[in-house]
Amino acid sequence: MRRRGKKSMAAAFGLVLGLATAGPASAAGHVLKIRDEGRLHFIKSSGSQLIDEGRSTGTIPGNVRVRFTYNGNPVVTAQFTIYGRYGTINGRAHGRLSNPTSTSPSLRGSLSITGGSRRYAHVSGSGELFGVFYRRSYGLTVQAIATLRY
Amino acid sequence: MAFFRACAALLVVLGLWLPGSARGAPAARVSAAFTPERLGAATTVTLGFRLARSGGYFHAPLTGLDFRYPANLGIITSGLGVATCDPAQLEASGAAGCPANSIMGYGTASVRVPFGNEAVPETASIVLVAGPSENGFLRLLACATGLTPVAARIVMPTLLIAGHLQISVPLVPSLPEGPDVDVVSVHVTLGGHLTYYEQVRGRTVAYHPRGVTLPTRCPHGGFRFSAAFSFLGGARAGAQTAVRCPRRR
Numbered sequence: 368m369r370r371r372g373k374k375s376m377a378a379a380f381g382l383v384l385g386l387a388t389a390g391p392a393s394a395a396g397h398v399l400k401i402r403d404e405g406r407l408h409f410i411k412s413s414g415s416q417l418i419d420e421g422r423s424t425g426t427i428p429g430n431v432r433v434r435f436t437y438n439g440n441p442v443v444t445a446q447f448t449i450y451g452r453y454g455t456i457n458g459r460a461h462g463r464l465s466n467p468t469s470t471s472p473s474l475r476g477s478l479s480i481t482g483g484s485r486r487y488a489h490v491s492g493s494g495e496l497f498g499v500f501y502r503r504s505y506g507l508t509v510q511a512i513a514t515l516r517y
Numbered sequence: 518m519a520f521f522r523a524c525a526a527l528l529v530v531l532g533l534w535l536p537g538s539a540r541g542a543p544a545a546r547v548s549a550a551f552t553p554e555r556l557g558a559a560t561t562v563t564l565g566f567r568l569a570r571s572g573g574y575f576h577a578p579l580t581g582l583d584f585r586y587p588a589n590l591g592i593i594t595s596g597l598g599v600a601t602c603d604p605a606q607l608e609a610s611g612a613a614g615c616p617a618n619s620i621m622g623y624g625t626a627s628v629r630v631p632f633g634n635e636a637v638p639e640t641a642s643i644v645l646v647a648g649p650s651e652n653g654f655l656r657l658l659a660c661a662t663g664l665t666p667v668a669a670r671i672v673m674p675t676l677l678i679a680g681h682l683q684i685s686v687p688l689v690p691s692l693p694e695g696p697d698v699d700v701v702s703v704h705v706t707l708g709g710h711l712t713y714y715e716q717v718r719g720r721t722v723a724y725h726p727r728g729v730t731l732p733t734r735c736p737h738g739g740f741r742f743s744a745a746f747s748f749l750g751g752a753r754a755g756a757q758t759a760v761r762c763p764r765r766r
Contacts, residue, residue, distance in 0.1 A: 413557060414589040414732030439593045439679040441653025468650045470599045470618075470715075502599050503715060 399515045401426035401494075403449075407433055409505035415439075419507050427451045433507060437500070441467065443474060454485030456515070460496055474498045480515060490517040543576040544569040545756040548704075549586070549742040554763030557733040561622075562590070564682075565704035566744055566756065577748035578697040579686045585743045588680030591730035593655060597621040597708060598647025599726075607660050608672045612644040618713045621645045621657065624705030628689075630667050631696045639663050639698075643705055645675075654678055659705070667691055667698060688749070697749075735762035 403425030410418045415438040423431045429451035437443045442463050449456040462476025480492040494513020501507070548565040564584060568576060586592070602615035612620060624643035629636035641663035648656040657675040669689050676683040689698040708728035714721050743757035 411557075412591060412594065412730045413734070414587075414591045414730055415594055416589065416591075416732075417594055437593050438588045439655060439677050439681075464653060466650065467593075467653060467655050468598060468601045468647050502594075502596055505594065505596070 397515075397517050399426065399517070400513075401515060402510075402512050403427055404510045405431045405433075405508070407431060407507040407509065412505065417505050419505070421506075423449060427456065433509075435500075435507065437464075442476075443500070447478075451487075454483055454487040456483040456487050456490055457481050462496060462498065464500065470503055471499050471501050474500060478511060478513060480513065483517070487515075487517050490515055492516055543748075543754055545744065545746055545754040547584075547742060547744045547756045547758050549740070549758055549760050551731060551740075551760060551763065554731075554760075556731050556735060556763055559595075559708075559728040559730050561706050561708040562586075562592070562729050563704060563706045564742070565624075565702065566746075567702040568700060568746070568754070576699065577750045577752050578688050579700045579746060580688070580749050581686060581747035582682075582684040583745045584682040584684065585680055585741075585745075586682065587732075587736065587740050587742075589732050590740070591732075592677070592707065595708060595729045596726040597711070597728065598655070598657070599713065600647065601649050602646040602658060604648055604658055604672050604674070607646060607648075607658055608670060611660060611662055611670060612646065615646050619646045620711055621647055622705055622707040622709060622711075624659075624703065626661050626663075626703045627701040628663065629699040629701055630691045631699065632666075632691065636699065637666050638701075639666060643703070645705055645707065648674065651676065657682070659684065669698075731763070 403423045405421055405423040407419035407421035410420050415436055417435045419433045419435060421431055423429055427449060429449050431447060431449050433445050433447045435445045442461055445460045447458055447460065458478050458480040460476060460478035462474035464472040464474050466472050475497050478494050478496050480490050483490040492513050492515035494511055496509055496511045498507055498509035546567045550563045551560040553560055570576060598619055598621045600616040600618035602619040606614040622645040626641045626643055628639050628641060630639050641661040643659055643661045646658050648658040650656055655677040657677055659673040659675055660670065662670045671687050671689055673684050673686055691698055711726055712723050713726050714723055739759035739761045741759045746754040
């Protein structure tokens with residue numbers, strides 16, 4: 368009886384500690400449908416790779432950093448990190464440019480979430496993305512519609 | 518041991534088949550340069566090639582060229598060619614018939630025009646413009662204009678695929694029914710002091726496109742360039758070069 372009491376106390380303490388450190392939405396098996404938009408401006412480049420940053424608004428507001436590679440193939444690739452309030456979300460994306468010789472070709476593709484930190488430490492997911500690449504300013508406007516599991 | 522001998526034999530056979538070793542093809546040299554040479558900085562890229570006469574005779578006319586460059590060179594992200602030029606308009610009027618924002622660079626070509634047993638040198642000017650894209654790939658148009666002794670303007674469609682510039686070279690007869698003009702050397706520069714125009718709050722404002730950006734890291738052995746040449750009749754040649762690693766910014 369005494370042992371059982373100690374065990375239940377420890378379990379209760381653990382539960383309280385867990386809730387306190389992980390936040391209100393940290394329960395495993397969460398599914399979140401997100402719809403976010405990012406307006407990103409050019410930071411720097413290395414050859415065919417551009418690094419853009421900016422604010423994202425929508426379901427997970429925060430800052431976004433994108434490493435965007437366009438080397439001549441119509442399919443462009445990107446790696447991104449969203450710095451949200453409850454942690455970071457990392458992912459990869461690829462999309463096809465519709466009219467690469469225009470001043471602002473549009474792109475459409477898919478994204479996959481590869482990991483994150485804190486609340487999103489075990490995040491996964493996938494979705495679609497739509498965007499515009501501004502060839503004059505090297506900026507990007509991206510809309511993402513995705514489903515996250517964490 | 519037998520396996521290694523078989524591999525060696527296969528390599529020899531492949532070596533005979535490869536472009537650079539095609540017999541009867543002219544000796545080719547390629548060149549590449551960055552100005553300025555600074556990693557991570559905007560630069561101009563100058564590419565060139567020279568074809569030597571084979572045994573004192575004219576070589577077969579050049580019909581195609583696949584110029585390979587490092588795929589991570591920022592040619593596509595250079596901001597060059599933000600408008601397109603119609604190939605027919607380019608052929609009819611030269612660069613004057615194209616939007617200023619489509620011009621990506623300039624160059625020259627040296628050719629030999631066969632007249633009987635003699636060859637008369639001619640220099641043609643080249644302008645590189647952005648053409649309509651094809652299946653999402655960028656298409657450059659290289660327009661060469663020569664005046665004397667042969668007045669001709671040819672447009673060479675160039676497909677820009679990651680790390681490749683694939684150029685189709687049309688045949689140019691020196692005289693009606695005569696032999697074709699012989700390409701000796703070509704030098705083109707992407708970027709440079711180009712002036713583009715954009716609309717800012719309803720006004721047309723001039724600006725200079727940034728140009729090709731070098732990667733911040735240089736690959737071991739430098740930036741490698743190579744070219745595979747195709748000639749009428751099937752002869753092939755190849756050449757390569759490397760731009761040494763520039764100093765860091």
